[in-house]
Amino acid sequence: MSRSERPSEDSLIARFFAPIAGEGGLGLKDDAARLTPTPSHDLVLTTDALVERVHFLPEDAPGSIARKALGVNVSDLAAKGADPAGFLLSLALPDSWTESWLADFAVGLGQASRDFSCPLLGGDTVKARGALTLSVTAVGQVPTGRMVQRTTAQAGDLVCVTGIIGDAALGLKLRAAPAWSNDLSPDEKAHLADRYLHPQPRYRLAAALRDHASAAMDVSDGLAGDLAKMMRASGVSAVVEADRVPLSAAVAKAVQTSSDLLDVALTGGDDYEILCTVPEKALDSFRQEADRIGIPLSVIGRVVSGHDRPVFRMNGLERRYDVGSYQHF
Amino acid sequence: MSRSERPSEDSLIARFFAPIAGEGGLGLKDDAARLTPTPSHDLVLTTDALVERVHFLPEDAPGSIARKALGVNVSDLAAKGADPAGFLLSLALPDSWTESWLADFAVGLGQASRDFSCPLLGGDTVKARGALTLSVTAVGQVPTGRMVQRTTAQAGDLVCVTGIIGDAALGLKLRAAPAWSNDLSPDEKAHLADRYLHPQPRYRLAAALRDHASAAMDVSDGLAGDLAKMMRASGVSAVVEADRVPLSAAVAKAVQTSSDLLDVALTGGDDYEILCTVPEKALDSFRQEADRIGIPLSVIGRVVSGHDRPVFRMNGLERRYDVGSYQHF
Incomplete structure (x- = not known):
């Protein structure tokens, strides 16, 4: 498929990502997602980026890459005692992307999203200048004041x-x-x-x-x-x-x-x-x-x-x- | 400065980013940030990525690039009627980065963060394979149910x-x-x-x-x-x-x-x-x-x-x- 026949960002989102989006993603038709926090809860936010040849390899299955990108962020939430509430994905795609790669990626992402109870809320897809680069921001919730921190270990524990x-x-x-x-x-x-x-x-x-x-x-x-x-x-x-x-x-x-x-x-x-x-x-x-x-x-x-x-x-x-x-x- | 003398990610964060972080960023010492939502408010979340030579040019001042990366996300929040609450930054740095570039970038980011009342909450810094790639996720707040949407224009308006x-x-x-x-x-x-x-x-x-x-x-x-x-x-x-x-x-x-x-x-x-x-x-x-x-x-x-x-x-x-x-x- 030639470059000029490539779908626009909007059609790409509608085709691959809108079907796996959560309710707060508003069908991925808006500029932003909406999340109504559970009353008396704090939000916990984390972001982790993955770069091809640094965090995964080009031959890895697209669905595995998607699962890893979400999984490493959900892992951060879990360690903070936070229950997943949703995530946003920023995807910088090199010129060599194919529709079948992206379809497999979206299927893997949707599956991981369901497995981890962490719905897709929004994202951005841009053209990479170099390797495939993904950044996920995950949002979780904990009852107010209950986030588990890194700074609070006590001698004797x-x-x-x-x-x-x-x-x-x-x-x-x-x-x-x-x-x-x-x-x-x-x-x-x-x-x-x-x-x-x-x-x-x-x-x-x-x-x-x-x-x-x-x-x-x-x-x-x-x-x-x-x-x-x-x-x-x-x-x-x-x-x-x-x-x-x-x-x-x-x-x-x-x-x-x-x-x-x-x-x-x-x-x-x-x-x-x-x-x-x-x-x-x-x-x-x-x-x-x-x-x-x-x-x-x-x-x-x-x-x-x-x-x-x-x-x-x-x-x-x-x-x-x-x-x-x-x-x- | 040779590659081996480069600061670790932790020291880089402590030196350049911790000084400009907001309170919810917990000094950028944890895996995640904490945000206590205003009661009776919805969260509005948006993410936009910027890639060198696609969204900005290599000769642009680092502080300008930082300001633009945050600004385009705050612009999305504004359009949704949301007041900024904070942001996370994912930064994929090519091997050619210098400390002076990063110092200028952080100063510009800190200034923009203050100007837009949108504190830095957290982030991730990784090695790029290709051009500098930044992804910002911004979080805003609106009174519950008051997010301004894209789908609600009425004939006659x-x-x-x-x-x-x-x-x-x-x-x-x-x-x-x-x-x-x-x-x-x-x-x-x-x-x-x-x-x-x-x-x-x-x-x-x-x-x-x-x-x-x-x-x-x-x-x-x-x-x-x-x-x-x-x-x-x-x-x-x-x-x-x-x-x-x-x-x-x-x-x-x-x-x-x-x-x-x-x-x-x-x-x-x-x-x-x-x-x-x-x-x-x-x-x-x-x-x-x-x-x-x-x-x-x-x-x-x-x-x-x-x-x-x-x-x-x-x-x-x-x-x-x-x-x-x-x-x-």
């Missing part, structure tokens, strides 16, 4: 993490077919690859987090670095028992083959699990809630006073990772 | 526009030093150039719009095309007296030199004025409000029933412009 750590980082590395991957079964490889492509934001944990956690954030830039950020923001430190960090069978096997992969698992990005601190007396109730909704929870350490980087204890040794070992710049 | 039309479109064309520009004085050229670079969102008109306008949108893609969009969305048409469309002395002079520039003025983009429809009986009150806050207002035509594209009457002729004469794709 337990450090908890949901799900499994390190799968996504190894899933990304797997694409280069490293030697260690030869020992993994096809299922194990598929598991790791899927975890990189398809983050599972823990939005169902939001209510339990605001009821029980003293501080929380999502693990997007690696467990070690994100824990260090949260402890620094709270003016405390932490001690982590590395063997309590939940690893999948695939990662555990890879670490046996190549022990430096443990560092990759602990410092790699894209986990999109929830890292939180919980007062000891709240742990049982928090765990019951997590169990009830089927989200695995591991206690991996404890908040301590001090300003040093968190310590990871492993095999009788103590290890402190550089803060920001993973950087966007 | 007057068609009004604020300020001056066509300056920005000619200001952009001026950069190629066309023959017609030889007749303009340096001041006239500077005026047109400035109007392209520095849109003046009409945020102070928001309250008057929700009190008096039956429908509204901002003029970003050209008066003729945007009017056609609003009429179509409302299921009506319009008749415009072209000689009532407010032009600056500079544009009027340019049109005298080259008559086809009138089409450029009427169909070009980047005006960021407000186009609205007002019931005849509400006009006096609306004009009084606009006068009081110093925003010029012109009645340029009338909404009529029908589904044709709006007619522009000029010199005894009738002209219908193609809808979407300006397209992002």
Whole structure:
């Protein structure tokens, strides 16, 4: 299809995005969306951008890219104890876009939007000068004053993490077919690859987090670095028992083959699990809630006073990772 | 400065953006921003992306780019009758960025944020693969149910526009030093150039719009095309007296030199004025409000029933412009 036969922005929106929009999106026919907040609630707002070859790869399925763009933002909301209310999408499309790519992208976005109960409210579509670039702004709600912050961890609290750590980082590395991957079964490889492509934001944990956690954030830039950020923001430190960090069978096997992969698992990005601190007396109730909704929870350490980087204890040794070992710049 | 000496995203945020953040931004230390909505108000949300060489030029001052990115979003809020509550910025920076560019960008953004009473709440900074790409999501508030829509113009209403039309479109064309520009004085050229670079969102008109306008949108893609969009969305048409469309002395002079520039003025983009429809009986009150806050207002035509594209009457002729004469794709 030649450039001049391309649909206008309006027809593109009407065809691909209006069908997946929520009620507040007003059919995507207006300049803006409307959201009536729940009374006695605060809004929580977050924005995350994804760039081709930085945050995803050109060969990734369009629906997976869409799901990831929304998922990483919903993950931020979840960590703040916020229930999703909707999102806006800004999409800079390179000249090489095709209708079939965009159709698949919209289907994936619509599916993710339904899965996460986070309706599309609006957006903007522009021409990129370079790689495909997406920016999602997600809006969530918490009862007034109940947003879970990053700055409020207390010495003595337990450090908890949901799900499994390190799968996504190894899933990304797997694409280069490293030697260690030869020992993994096809299922194990598929598991790791899927975890990189398809983050599972823990939005169902939001209510339990605001009821029980003293501080929380999502693990997007690696467990070690994100824990260090949260402890620094709270003016405390932490001690982590590395063997309590939940690893999948695939990662555990890879670490046996190549022990430096443990560092990759602990410092790699894209986990999109929830890292939180919980007062000891709240742990049982928090765990019951997590169990009830089927989200695995591991206690991996404890908040301590001090300003040093968190310590990871492993095999009788103590290890402190550089803060920001993973950087966007 | 070599790549490896570049500050991390966290230090970049702390240095350039945290100082200009509003209270809801929580010092930009958290994953998300918090906004406590005014009771009995709806939120209005809009997002607009700007791409280098599409929406601005590499040689534009960084502060001007920042102001435009925020301004075009605040303009959308204003057209919906919404008072600004805050914004989030997603910034994809190409590898060639410099600290001085970013410092100037942040100063311009902070100034615009204060001018428009629209505080920075949060953002994301990522590495671009290609041109500088910015996406702003702005949040505004209106009393519940009072958002001014695009779909509610009524036959018989007057068609009004604020300020001056066509300056920005000619200001952009001026950069190629066309023959017609030889007749303009340096001041006239500077005026047109400035109007392209520095849109003046009409945020102070928001309250008057929700009190008096039956429908509204901002003029970003050209008066003729945007009017056609609003009429179509409302299921009506319009008749415009072209000689009532407010032009600056500079544009009027340019049109005298080259008559086809009138089409450029009427169909070009980047005006960021407000186009609205007002019931005849509400006009006096609306004009009084606009006068009081110093925003010029012109009645340029009338909404009529029908589904044709709006007619522009000029010199005894009738002209219908193609809808979407300006397209992002």
